[in-house]
Amino acid sequence: MKWESIEPADDRHPKPTVYCPCSAVPDPRGMRAMVGSRALGWRGDMRADxxxxxxxxxxxxxxTEHDWYRAEEEQLEVFAPLVPIERVWIELVGYFSDSDPSGPDAPLxxxxxNERRIAGRRIVHVPPENGKEERDLxxxxxxxxxxxxxxxxxxxxxxxYRWAWSGKIPAARRLTSQTLWVE
Known part of the structure; x- marks a missing residue:
């Protein structure tokens, strides 16, 4: 299966996320991932090596994303379970011509x-002046x-994540809620 990006029909919203088989990604190191299968369930908030x-x-x-960020920040060796490649799905951002029905569903x-609780959730910022998305918030x-x-x-x-392991409160940016989306 070939994963090719296609042009969006509407650029007012953040690009969607989709999941592709890990075997289709040349080097998934550091990419967001999900582990599992439709029959067994899914585990998210993971990073692949x-x-x-x-x-x-x-x-x-x-x-886990927590372990990934700590290992990268502090140059630590951390325990990483080995998962068969056919059970690893890599998150891609954008519009793609192919999808795999055996993979996880990607939420819009x-x-x-529109959400009751957002603290701790992944956020996408889409400023109205240029529409260029900012992720990893x-x-x-x-x-x-x-x-x-x-x-x-x-x-x-x-x-x-640094806040969790060090107690150091992160530098905060105040952004208007009309420019923010929950992933």
Whole structure:
């Protein structure tokens, strides 16, 4: 199966995420991934490392996103279970001509105003002036008002995870809620 990007029909919304088989990605190191199958269920919030081959079978070392960011930041060795490559699905952002019905369903981004709780969730920022998406953000607050405008405090995803292992509160950016989408 060939995964080819196609042009979007509408550029007012964030590009969707889709999942492709890990075997279709040349080097998935550091990419978001899901592990599992339709029959067994799915585990998300994972990052893949480069595949390895043992006794003729290919495996992908998988880390939780928390472990991935800590290992990268602090140059640590962390335990990474080996998952058979056929059970690893890599998240791609964009519009693609192919999809695989045996892979995980990829949710569409939802405007933050349509969600009850957003703190800790993955966020996409789409500024109206240029429409260029900013990903790898986390909401660090719920929606709040200042005057007649509504905002959300956001942080880079790496800083969000650093907060968990170090206690260091991340630098926050206040973004208008109308420009934010929950993944």
């Amino acid at each position: 480069s595949p390895i081959t043992q006794r003729g079978r290919t495996y992908v070392p998988m880390l 981004a939802i405007p933050v105003g 986390r909401a660090i607050s719920e929606i709040f008002s200042v005057g007649y405008e509504t905002f959300v405090l956001t942080a880079r995803e790496a800083d969000w």
